[in-house]
Amino acid sequence: MNGYWKGTLPEPQVRTIGDMRGVLADPDCAAAADQPLYFMYRHLALSEDDRRWLEEQHLSYDITVIPPQTLCGEYVKTKGHYHIENPEGVGYPEIYEVLEGEGHYLLQNHDASDVIMIRAVAGQKVLIPPGYGHVTINPGKEDLVMSNLVSTEFSSDYAPYVEKSGAAYYEMEGGALVKNPAYPHASPVRHLAPVEVSELDLTRRTPLYDLVGRPASVAFLNHPEQFMQIFAGLTEYPVPR
Numbered sequence: 001m002n003g004y005w006k007g008t009l010p011e012p013q014v015r016t017i018g019d020m021r022g023v024l025a026d027p028d029c030a031a032a033a034d035q036p037l038y039f040m041y042r043h044l045a046l047s048e049d050d051r052r053w054l055e056e057q058h059l060s061y062d063i064t065v066i067p068p069q070t071l072c073g074e075y076v077k078t079k080g081h082y083h084i085e086n087p088e089g090v091g092y093p094e095i096y097e098v099l100e101g102e103g104h105y106l107l108q109n110h111d112a113s114d115v116i117m118i119r120a121v122a123g124q125k126v127l128i129p130p131g132y133g134h135v136t137i138n139p140g141k142e143d144l145v146m147s148n149l150v151s152t153e154f155s156s157d158y159a160p161y162v163e164k165s166g167a168a169y170y171e172m173e174g175g176a177l178v179k180n181p182a183y184p185h186a187s188p189v190r191h192l193a194p195v196e197v198s199e200l201d202l203t204r205r206t207p208l209y210d211l212v213g214r215p216a217s218v219a220f221l222n223h224p225e226q227f228m229q230i231f232a233g234l235t236e237y238p239v240p241r
């Protein structure tokens with residue numbers, strides 16, 4: 001039993017240290033290659049009606065659990081990937097919700113001329129805008145549990161992260177953001193707040209799963225070209241002081 005999912009959980013996909021070899025701050029970090037790092041529960045639904053609705057909308061609701069740890073001084077993180085463009089030529093976005101713990105979402109555009117850090121706690125949402133790759137870091141001492149809604153119409157592109165040994169920055173124990181030398185021209189990190197878009201019900205008081213059954217709230221995931229004003233507003237949403 002857990003507090004974040006009322007249904008049964010299928011067998012998770014597991015990412016191991018071996019899967020992460022090319023993207024760690026310390027490429028020689030010696031740890032058992034088969035050690036599991038995080039767990040991804042895919043295509044979740046609380047009822048058959050919900051499952052059918054998600055399939056009709058070409059969406060997947062997934063939960064990822066990232067237990068806390070450091071790897072040679074670097075906080076545990078996801079591997080990192082970009083999403084490809086949809087048939088209209090706009091990258092598929094994604095929406096996350098933190099369910100437990102704390103997540104640091106490190107976003108970057110393709111040439112890392114824009115690098116964004118969004119820190120989120122339970123209930124807060126993080127929108128990955130079109131064209132931005134993303135890594136999620138667990139900087140805490142507890143499990144980070146997060147859900148996402150994303151289009152099922154594409155596969156993630158890992159190559160840019162692997163080719164450059166990870167994202168433009170590594171978050172080290174204590175919180176230091178260390179620049180990855182493979183990105184000599186990367187911008188300094190901008191800190192933005194989690195997203196609140198009330199017209200799409202992307203708010204702290206609405207659990208992400210509650211968007212199941214609300215087509216107008218999730219249309220942006222497959223048709224981002226119709227929502228460009230929302231993405232533009234997002235990248236100017238600073239952390240409140």
Ligand SMILES: O=P(O)(O)OC[C@H]1O[C@](O)(CO)[C@@H](O)[C@@H]1O
Nearest residue numbers: 040062064078079080081148150
């Ligand atoms: O595929 P990566 O980079 O390991 O990241 C895993 C994360 O990405 C997703 O697959 C969706 O973008 C999530 O379900 C998961 O949390």
